[in-house]
Amino acid sequence: MSSxxxxxxxxxxxxxxxxxxxxxxxxxxxxxxxxxxxxxANFGFRDIEKKLPPDADTIFAxxxxxxxxxxxxxxxxxxxxxxxxxxxxxxxxxxxxxxxxVLHTQTTVADLLSHRTGMAWADNLYxxxxxxxxxxxxxxxxxxxxxEALLPFRGQFxxxxxxxxxxxxxxxxxxxxxxxxxxxxxxxxxxxxxxTLTKPPAAGVDNVAVAHTFLDDGTPYPxxxxxxxxxxxxxxxxxxxxxxxxxLKLYRSFLVAFNDQFKTGNTATEGSPLKQVRHLMSAKVPVxxxxxxxxxxxxxxxxxxxxxxxxxxxxxxxxxxDGMPVVGxxxxxxxxxxxxxxxxxxxxAVMLVPETETAIVVLTNSLALNDVPDWVGQLVLEAILxxxxxxxxxxxKATETSRATTEKWYATTTEExxxxxxxxxxxxxxxxxxxxxxxxxxxxxIVVTEDSGKLYWAFQGLDSERxxxxxxxxxxxxxxxxxxxxxKRGRWVGQGPDFWKxxxxxxxxxxxxxxxxxxxxxxxxxxHTKD
Numbered sequence: 001m002s003s004x005x006x007x008x009x010x011x012x013x014x015x016x017x018x019x020x021x022x023x024x025x026x027x028x029x030x031x032x033x034x035x036x037x038x039x040x041a042n043f044g045f046r047d048i049e050k051k052l053p054p055d056a057d058t059i060f061a062x063x064x065x066x067x068x069x070x071x072x073x074x075x076x077x078x079x080x081x082x083x084x085x086x087x088x089x090x091x092x093x094x095x096x097x098x099x100x101x102v103l104h105t106q107t108t109v110a111d112l113l114s115h116r117t118g119m120a121w122a123d124n125l126y127x128x129x130x131x132x133x134x135x136x137x138x139x140x141x142x143x144x145x146x147x148e149a150l151l152p153f154r155g156q157f158x159x160x161x162x163x164x165x166x167x168x169x170x171x172x173x174x175x176x177x178x179x180x181x182x183x184x185x186x187x188x189x190x191x192x193x194x195x196t197l198t199k200p201p202a203a204g205v206d207n208v209a210v211a212h213t214f215l216d217d218g219t220p221y222p223x224x225x226x227x228x229x230x231x232x233x234x235x236x237x238x239x240x241x242x243x244x245x246x247x248l249k250l251y252r253s254f255l256v257a258f259n260d261q262f263k264t265g266n267t268a269t270e271g272s273p274l275k276q277v278r279h280l281m282s283a284k285v286p287v288x289x290x291x292x293x294x295x296x297x298x299x300x301x302x303x304x305x306x307x308x309x310x311x312x313x314x315x316x317x318x319x320x321x322d323g324m325p326v327v328g329x330x331x332x333x334x335x336x337x338x339x340x341x342x343x344x345x346x347x348x349a350v351m352l353v354p355e356t357e358t359a360i361v362v363l364t365n366s367l368a369l370n371d372v373p374d375w376v377g378q379l380v381l382e383a384i385l386x387x388x389x390x391x392x393x394x395x396x397k398a399t400e401t402s403r404a405t406t407e408k409w410y411a412t413t414t415e416e417x418x419x420x421x422x423x424x425x426x427x428x429x430x431x432x433x434x435x436x437x438x439x440x441x442x443x444x445x446i447v448v449t450e451d452s453g454k455l456y457w458a459f460q461g462l463d464s465e466r467x468x469x470x471x472x473x474x475x476x477x478x479x480x481x482x483x484x485x486x487x488k489r490g491r492w493v494g495q496g497p498d499f500w501k502x503x504x505x506x507x508x509x510x511x512x513x514x515x516x517x518x519x520x521x522x523x524x525x526x527x528h529t530k531d
Contacts, residue, residue: 004031004033004038004039004383004384005038005039007383007384007386008031008039008041008380008383008384010383011379011380011383012041014379014395014396015027015029015041015043015376015379015380016043017396017399018372018375018376018379018395018396018399019043019044019372019376020218021218021369021396021399021400021403022368022369022370022371022372022375022399022402022403023214023218023220023366023368023369023370023372023403024043024044024347024364024365024366024368024372024373025044025045025046025048025210025212025220025364025365025366026042026043026044026045026046026048026053026054026058026209026364026365026366027042027043027044027054027362027363027364027372027373027376028040028041028042028043028054028055028056028058028060028243028244028361028362028363028364029041029042029043029244029360029361029362029363029376029380030056030244030245030247030248030359030360030361031358031359031360031361031380031384032248032251032252032255032357032358032359033356033357033358033384034356034357034358035252035255035256035357037248040056040244042054042055042056042058046058046207046208046209046210046365047209047210048210048212048220048222049210049222054209054363054365055207056243056244056245057195057207057243057244057245058207058208058209058243058244058363059195059197059201059205059207059208059209059241059242059243060209060241060242060243060346060348060363060364060365061209061211061225061226061228061240061241061341061343061345061346061348061365062240062241062242062247062341062346062348062363063226063228063238063240063341063342063343063346063347063348064161064237064238064313064339064340064341064342064348065240065242065247065339065340065341065348065350066164066198066229066235066236066237066238066239066240066341067113067164067237067238067299067300067339068254068280068299068300068301068339069183069187069188069240069300070113070164070167070168070171070179070183070236070237070300071113071167071280071298071299071300071301072183072187072274072275072280072300073171073179073180073182073183073186073187074109074113074167074170074171074299075274075275075276075277075279075280075299076182076186076187076275076276077171077174077175077182078275078276078279079267079268079275079276082174083109083170083174084109085108085109085110085279086108086109086110087108087109088105088106088107088108089107089108089109089111089112089166089170090104090105090107092109092170092173092174093166093169093170093173095141095145095169095173096141096144096145096166096169097145098119098144098145098146098147098148099145099146099148100119100147100148100149102149102153103117103118103119103147103149103153106153107153109167109170110284110299111153111154111163112163112164112166112167113163113164113167113284113299113300114157114284114285114297114298114299115157115158115159115160115163115285115297116153116154116155116156116157116158116284116285117149117153117154117158117160117163118149118150118151118152118153118154118155118156118158119147119148119149119150119160119162119163120147120148120149120150120162120520120523120524121150121158121159121160121161121162121520121523122143122147122162122519122520122523123161123492123520124492124495124499124519124520125444125459125519126233126234127228127234127343127344127492128459128465128491129459129464129465129489129490129491130223130224130344130464130489130490130491131211131223131224131225131226131227131228131343131344131345131490132224132227132462132464132465133227133228133233133234134444134459134460134462134465135233135443135444136233137233139441139443140165140169140233141169142441142443143441143443143444144162144165144166144169145441146439146440146441146443147162148524150522150523150524154285156285157285157286157287157288157296157297159313161234161237161238162237163237164236164237165233165234165236165237167236168235168236168237171236179235179236180198180199180229180235180236180239183198184198186273187273187274190273191249191250191253191273192249193242193246193249193250194246195242195243195245195246196240196241196242196243196246196247196250197240197241197242198229198235198239198240198241199229199235199239199241200225200226200227200229200241201241209346209363209365210222210225210365211223211224211225211226211344211345211346211365211366211490212345212365212366212367212368213344213345213366213367213368213487213488213490214366214367214368214369214487215483215484215487215488216369216407216483216484218369220366221487221488223344223345223487223488223489223490224345224490225345226238226241226343226344226345226346228343238341238343240341242363243363244361244363247350247361247363248359248361251350251352251359251361252357252359253272253273253274254274254277254281254352255352255354255357255358255359256269256272256357257269257272257274257277258277258278258281258337258352258354259354259357260272261277261278262277262278265278279298279299280298280299280300280301281298281299281301281303281337282298282303283296283297283298283303284296284297284298284299285297287302287312288312291308292308293305293306293307293308293333294308294335295308295309295310295312298337300339301337301338301339302337302338302339303335303336303337303338304327304335304336304338305333305334305335305336306327306328306331306333306334306335306336306385307326307327307328307329307331307333308326308327308328309323309324309325309326309327310324310327310336310338310378311324311340311371311374311378313338313339313340314340314342314347314349314371314373314374315342315347315370315371315374315494316370316371316374316375316398316402318405318494319370319371319401319402319403319405319406320398320401320402320405321405325378325393325395325398326393327378327381327382327393328381328382328385328387329387329388329391330387330388330390330391331385331386331387331388331391334353334355334356334385335353335354335355336351336352336353336381337351337352337354338350338351338352338377340371340373340374342367342371343367344367344490344491344492345365345366345367345490346364346365346366346367347364347366347367347368347371347372347373347374348361348362348363348364348373349361349362349371349373349374349376349377350362350377351377351381353381353384353385356384358384360377360380360381360384362376362377362380367487367492369402369403369406369407370399370402370403370405370406371402372399375395375398375399375402376395378393378395379393379395406483406494409483409493409494410480410482410483413480413495413496413497413500414480416496416497417472417478417480417497417500417501421472421473422473422474423473425473425474426471427455427471427474427475427477428475428512430450430453430454430455431450432511432512433448433450433455433475433504433512434448434449434450434455435447435448435512435530435531436448436461436530436531437514437515437528437529437530437531438528438529438531439526439527439528440526440527440529444459444460444528445459445460445461445528446458446459446515446517446528447460447461448469448515454468454469455468455469455471455477456468456469457469457479457502467479467481469502472501475503475504475505475506475512476501476502476503476504477501477502477504478500478501478502479500479502480500495520495521496521498518498525499518499519499520499521501517501518502515502516502517503515503516503517503525504516512530513529513530514527514528514529514530515527515528515530516528
């Protein structure tokens with residue numbers, strides 16, 4: 001049998017093909033096996049303009065890989081008996097008061113961390129153009145308290161960053177300090193993770209990957225850095241920055257604690273800063289049932305029992321119209337714990353195999369035409385597990401298939417958008433739409449202006465968030481642009497037609513007083529009221 005290193009060397013050309021097809025400016029890969037580093041490889045550039053390659057110490061935005069650490073920080077507080085997993089949020093954080101009775105009176109800490117509240121999500125509001133964070137720290141709890149119940153409470157897994165924002169407030173409430181202080185002092189520092197951050201790197205920090213996006217023709221385009229965590233909002237859910245070397249140390253600690261605490265039944269492991277790992281990494285809610293083998297989510301970790309499809313936390317499943325490939329065919333079943341991260345300018349993936357003390361870390365500095373780290377990670381996983389060659393998936397082909405779906409997004413969305421458009425309608429005098437419109441929490445505003453006979457809106461009134469509104473029908477406008485135009489401004493692209501509509505409504509006297517916008521898939525149109 002060939003060694004793990006030999007098997008990974010053989011798939012290197014496929015990694016390079018996946019990067020070229022899917023789009024990744026730079027990629028850093030690291031692998032642990034039997035608890036020891038066995039393979040590292042770096043591809044492309046951390047900074048294309050300066051032609052600087054990445055290495056194992058390059059700091060990448062890791063996005064939602066943060067969730068495992070926010071959960072682990074809660075685990076420290078549970079271990080100290082300062083909170084319990086089943087504690088009601090209203091008892092721990094009375095400041096969180098939703099208008100939805102069930103969410104307010106029944107939501108527990110466990111519900112937040114396992115994505116089973118059914119609460120509305122709002123990623124497109126607080127992570128916006130060029131990685132702008134549009135909700136401030138002082139407004140975050142007010143904003144969170146105005147979220148509605150979108151799906152049945154505890155009825156399903158529904159990935160939601162806002163639950164982790166609330167968890168961050170709980171940590172601050174219980175510790176009396178900034179939400180990440182305990183994480184740094186009790187987990188990151190003891191492990192010696194000197195290149196791991198929960199805020200944007202300060203000026204002068206060296207070897208930091210530059211964020212990129214990719215145009216339709218595969219050309220990379222630099223955008224602003226990830227800002228999540230700069231001022232609390234977005235930090236507990238997606239504010240992690242780290243390197244391959246640091247993350248391999250971190251995930252080795254998770255693997256050791258996982259195996260020890262499940263074997264002994266203890267909540268702590270000698271020499272490890274991680275507590276309550278059996279709770280952190282055990283199943284709490286099914287993911288996309290029914291499935292033949294386990295697919296579930298714990299606290300900051302997804303679980304899958306191979307053979308099965310994986311990648312549910314990332315961007316590829318909606319791009320694979322015939323379904324994701326089944327991983328791990330032709331070998332004994334194994335448990336894999338994993339997570340993925342994604343923000344404009346960054347895609348990441350981690351996969352753990354506790355049985356063999358294996359960890360795979362894939363970091364990139366691009367939000368491109370598909371989820372490159374997911375495909376690379378699955379390719380590497382099948383090589384490490386030595387899946388028979390005739391049973392392995394063709395991940396280069398999967399990359400081509402998912403890219404093709406992305407390339408069709410603008411044509412597909414505009415076709416659907418205009419299919420039901422009413423013809424021969426005209427807008428009012430554009431000045432009638434002008435004004436400042438506030439959401440129900442009076443936290444998020446949309447400023448509508450008229451300039452040289454054209455209508456614009458700007459999220460939070462910012463020039464960087466200003467987009468032209470083109471008349472659609474009656475008092476409805478659209479702000480859709482080509483994918484290239486949008487990604488050059490660092491916007492996440494892939495939303496359906498309703499997202500791109502702005503609907504104004506008049507009061508009983510005929511004056512425009514309301515603006516409705518569907519800011520996410522499945523979310524009800526939010527009513528914004530004119531000043």
